[in-house]
Amino acid sequence: MNIILNRKVETGMIKENNKAIQDDYPDDFAWCYGCGRLNDEGIHVKTYWEDDLTISYIQPDKKYTALPGFVYGGFLASFIDCHGTGSASLALHRKNGHKPGDGVEPPRFVTASLHVDYLMPTPQGVQLKAIGQVEEIHPKKFKVMIQVFASDLHVANAEVVAVVMPKSFLKS
Amino acid sequence: MNIILNRKVETGMIKENNKAIQDDYPDDFAWCYGCGRLNDEGIHVKTYWEDDLTISYIQPDKKYTALPGFVYGGFLASFIDCHGTGSASLALHRKNGHKPGDGVEPPRFVTASLHVDYLMPTPQGVQLKAIGQVEEIHPKKFKVMIQVFASDLHVANAEVVAVVMPKSFLKS
Numbered sequence: 001m002n003i004i005l006n007r008k009v010e011t012g013m014i015k016e017n018n019k020a021i022q023d024d025y026p027d028d029f030a031w032c033y034g035c036g037r038l039n040d041e042g043i044h045v046k047t048y049w050e051d052d053l054t055i056s057y058i059q060p061d062k063k064y065t066a067l068p069g070f071v072y073g074g075f076l077a078s079f080i081d082c083h084g085t086g087s088a089s090l091a092l093h094r095k096n097g098h099k100p101g102d103g104v105e106p107p108r109f110v111t112a113s114l115h116v117d118y119l120m121p122t123p124q125g126v127q128l129k130a131i132g133q134v135e136e137i138h139p140k141k142f143k144v145m146i147q148v149f150a151s152d153l154h155v156a157n158a159e160v161v162a163v164v165m166p167k168s169f170l171k172s
Numbered sequence: 173m174n175i176i177l178n179r180k181v182e183t184g185m186i187k188e189n190n191k192a193i194q195d196d197y198p199d200d201f202a203w204c205y206g207c208g209r210l211n212d213e214g215i216h217v218k219t220y221w222e223d224d225l226t227i228s229y230i231q232p233d234k235k236y237t238a239l240p241g242f243v244y245g246g247f248l249a250s251f252i253d254c255h256g257t258g259s260a261s262l263a264l265h266r267k268n269g270h271k272p273g274d275g276v277e278p279p280r281f282v283t284a285s286l287h288v289d290y291l292m293p294t295p296q297g298v299q300l301k302a303i304g305q306v307e308e309i310h311p312k313k314f315k316v317m318i319q320v321f322a323s324d325l326h327v328a329n330a331e332v333v334a335v336v337m338p339k340s341f342l343k344s
Contacts (some may be wrong), residue, residue, distance in 0.1 A: 041235040063213040066282070071257045072205040073283045074253045074296040078246025088181045110238070111245045118213045 014036035019101035020046035021090045022082075022106055029108050029165075034082035044077055045087030047132075049099070054144070062124060071122040072122035075115035076156055080146055083130040084160025085109040091134040092164070109162040112141070116158045125153040130158075142163040191273035192218035193262045201280050201337075202310055206254035206270055217251055219258030219304075221271070226259035226304035226316070234296060243294040255302040256296055256332025257281040260314035263306040264336070265320040269328075281334040284313070288330045312336040 002075065022035045030038040035045040047056045056079065064075035093099065093106040100106070122128070132144045141163045148156040194207045194217065207217040210311040219228045228251065238246035272278070294300070300309065304316045313335045320328040337344040 029239060031240055033236045039235065043292070056280060064205045064209065065208070065211060066205075067201060072250075073286070075307045077253065077286060078248035080251065082244045110293075113287070113289045114245070114249060115285070117285045117311055121282075121339045134271075148233055161259070167247025171191055171313075 006148055007063060018048045018049055018050075019099075021086045021093065021100050021106055021121065022046050024100050024104075024106050025089075025108065026105055032082065036079045043078065044081035047083055047090060049090055049094075052133075054083070054090055054130075054134065056083040056086065056130045056132075058072050058128050058130075060124065060128060063117055065124070069126070071150070072123055073116070073118055073122075076118070076122060076148060077111050077114060077116050077130075079128060079130060080148065080156070080158045080160060081111055083146060084114070084144040084158075085111055085145040085162045086162075087132040087146075088162035090134065091142055095106075095136075095170070108165040109142070110165050112163045114158070114160055114163040118155055120153065120155055121147075122150045122155040123149055123153070128155075137161075190220045190222075191271075191277055192220055193216050193258045193265065193272050194275075196278050197261075197280065198273050198277055204254065206250045207258060213334075215250065217220075217249075217254035218259065218326065219255055219272070221262055221264060224305075224307065226262055226302075228255040228258065228302045230300050230302075233295065233301060237296070238293070241294070241296055243296055243322070244285065245288070245290055248286050248290070248294060248300075248320060249286065251300060251302060252328070252330040252332060253283055253286055254312040255304055255318060256286070256316040256330075257283055257334045259306050259316040259318075260332075260334035263314055265285040267308075281314070282337050284333040284335045286330070286332055288328055290328050292325065292327055294320075294322045294327040295325070300327075309333075 034076040064072040066072045071127045088109040098104045129149045144160045146158040202208045205283040236244040238244045260281040270276045316332045318330040
């Protein structure tokens with residue numbers, strides 16, 4: 001997988017006044033195990049703009065073990081999945097002239113496909129960072145190229161294709 | 173993704189005398205959130221032979237929600253991940269002349285890459301089934317082509333490339 005990021009993103013925390021797209025999802029979209037603020041048992045991925053790239057940070061709970069000392073690959077896939085849909089939502093929201101926190105409900109996306117290349121074992125006990133670059137491939141379909149770091153270790157490359165949520169996902 | 177399964181596998185339960193590969197993993201490999209019998213908080217994927225195909229079943233807990241009523245895509249990715257490594261382990265174990273339950277420790281695999289195509293929303297409240305077909309692409313590298321069903325609904329296609337666990341994964 002060929003992922004080209006425009007520039008190096010420094011390890012660090014989100015700027016204080018930056019808002020996550022997931023905080024603006026409507027309530028019916030806020031129960032996701034990966035990124036729903038209303039799912040008390042979930043992992044609460046939050047995704048932000050950092051200039052033209054998208055960023056999520058997470059500190060995996062120790063239960064998400066592969067082998068003792070290493071993070072479970074399915075946890076990384078989940079982190080990547082919600083970083084991908086969050087990044088797509090950020091991108092379409094920006095295209096529509098909006099940004100998180102401006103009071104306008106962002107578009108909701110679901111994952112069409114997820115690809116992860118695991119580059120090395122991911123150590124536990126350090127913060128993970130996902131960096132995304134979003135490309136529109138159709139007005140309702142976005143591709144997000146992602147790199148994941150564990151502290152300074154580049155542990156995974158990934159690609160998520162996200163589509164605007166079809167009506168079949170809503171019960172009423 | 174082009175997945176060809178040799179034959180239709182009926183929905184159902186594992187035959188009573190069939191043993192899961194994960195039950196034979198050594199203790200240091202039994203802490204995985206996805207398939208470790210020693211991880212009390214994990215999801216306990218178990219993978220079996222059914223003739224020349226591999227099968228896993230799972231009943232997702234309700235917390236693994238995408239939107240209310242639908243299973244979280246990251247949960248499906250986790251189920252697929254461990255079904256993939258379990259299937260690869262079954263295949264190499266069989267190639268070496270062994271089967272689960274015969275008292276010989278099976279080979280351990282880790283995921284090199286994971287690809288999931290989500291075909292439709294996955295309803296909650298029904299058992300999921302993963303069916304795998306394993307192909308050896310190198311003596312230490314196996315590709316597993318996977319179909320996932322929720323009851324009779326074909327909800328995902330996937331491919332896992334699994335490699336024999338490198339020594340760097342073991343702490344001692």
